[in-house]
Amino acid sequence: MVLENVRRYDPDGVTTLGERAVVLGGSVAGLCAARVLADAFAEVVVLERDPIPETPTPRDGAPQTRHPHAMLEARRATIGDLFPGFGERLLEAGGLLIDASREMRYFDGGDFLADPPDRFPMYCASRALFEHAIREGIERLPSVTQRGGCRFTGYGTEAGDAGRRSADAGGRTVTGVAFRDERGDPTTLPADLVVDATGRTSRTPSWLEANGYEPPPVDxxxxxxxxxxxxxxxxxxxxxxxxxxxxxxxxxxxxxxxxxxxxxxxxxxxxxxxxxxxxxxxxxxxxxxxxxxxxxxxxxxxxxxxxxxxxxxxxxSVRRRYDRMDRFPDGLVVTGDAIASFNPIYGQGMSVAALDALVLHHALAAGGLDDLAPRFFDRTASIVEAVWRVAVGADFAFEATDGPKPTGTDPFNRYVDRLVATAHDDGRVTDAYYRVFRLEREPTSLLRPAVLWRVLTP
Ligand SMILES: Cc1cc2nc3c(=O)[nH]c(=O)nc-3n(C[C@H](O)[C@H](O)[C@H](O)COP(=O)(O)OP(=O)(O)OC[C@H]3O[C@@H](n4cnc5c(N)ncnc54)[C@H](O)[C@@H]3O)c2cc1C
The missing domain is CATH 3.30.9.30 (D-Amino Acid Oxidase; Chain A, domain 2)
Structure with a gap:
């Protein structure tokens, strides 16, 4: 799934489902998750190990904040819905809105791609400013509290309540979190739902293993x-x-x-x-x-x-297959880089984090907390699949790339080479190519007759 086939955010779509949700990690995925949880819980608490910066500042807990971040269309559109005024705040702070069709030059396959006919609006700013503008949106939500300097250490659980949520009949329900608070003291916080957005270093796989579950299979x-x-x-x-x-x-x-x-x-x-x-x-x-x-x-x-x-x-690139687990505790989901992180060359991670939040919103709207984890992981798997195919598929153009190769990668790469060569002179083909990279359309859209005909005609 990409932007074209994920339903947009509906502010009236979710009713109150519980007293408190806790989000672990206050980076992009965590803040987007907190935004949608604010519609469903009386209180949302974000626990972040770094101090919460008051100005746009790179953070040690997310060292990639010192590197450029492209904001693709999937993220621009979703963030605009989730955080009204995001674009205005970004521009006021010095960010730019460029037309990538004219103001971005893309050199691939030995030449620059021809300009596409349509405008491609794209926000440009440092990653620290992107995160800051989102955080300002969160600060406008009175039910969300961000606590910096709080390090998550483990989940609190009780025996599963199979009658209410049947995802893990006979297993465990996560009922809260344990963490070291701002003073370094160990403490706990009960929650109706916990969202792990702690990125690539997520502890959920090892916690699952230590608590009688299989860890998620990893690609x-x-x-x-x-x-x-x-x-x-x-x-x-x-x-x-x-x-x-x-x-x-x-x-x-x-x-x-x-x-x-x-x-x-x-x-x-x-x-x-x-x-x-x-x-x-x-x-x-x-x-x-x-x-x-x-x-x-x-x-x-x-x-x-x-x-x-x-x-x-x-x-x-790492993909944790939570969607393939037979058993998973109730009261917990995982999002963002903690599920999958891709070679950053393709600039997709923040967009996936935003789409994950949108999927969480729809999963809460459609079925509340019942069987939330398997329903959520099924849908995020479709998002990750589209992105994984593009990113990992392109990496396999190099022989030294090592790992499970998605089926059809080699013929698809040969087709893309030809498509890129055509795009040197044909802006409509550039248009189709950009829309896949911007996570607006599925990779299969490159095989639509209008594109195929242009690419394959000598
Ligand atoms: C070099 C580089 C360049 C990139 N470029 C792009 C790009 O151009 N475009 C794009 O869209 N994406 C890009 N990405 C990916 C993007 O940074 C991530 O996908 C995005 O930040 C979403 O990640 P996340 O919020 O899931 O995790 P992270 O950003 O890693 O955040 C995890 C958060 O959890 C906190 N945390 C961790 N452990 C604990 C704990 N125990 N207790 C409390 N808090 C904890 C961390 O401090 C951190 O704030 C790039 C990544 C890298 C590495």
Missing amino acids: AVEVDVTYSTIRVDRPASARHAIVVPPDPPRTRGAAAIPIEDGRWEVILQGLHGDDAPTDREGLVAFAESFPVPEIAELVRDREWSGAGIDRYPFPA
């Missing part, structure tokens, strides 16, 4: 990618973005995104051991190796600002 696809990010000065009149994804045999990729305070964020990526350097001289040489001069011009010729080079290693 891992190794890409061994490293990121180096810098910020450089940007004249006020320059608003464009540029993306140069890795393209076999070139294991290097790069992107530059305009952000607030007159800067571009420039990210350089290297796959399969072709590490992006962490020293200035090495990074300039790396940037000069690209087939287009724009990346080197930014890295070598513009003034650097801020913290120097930020590095992030990302060994593997």
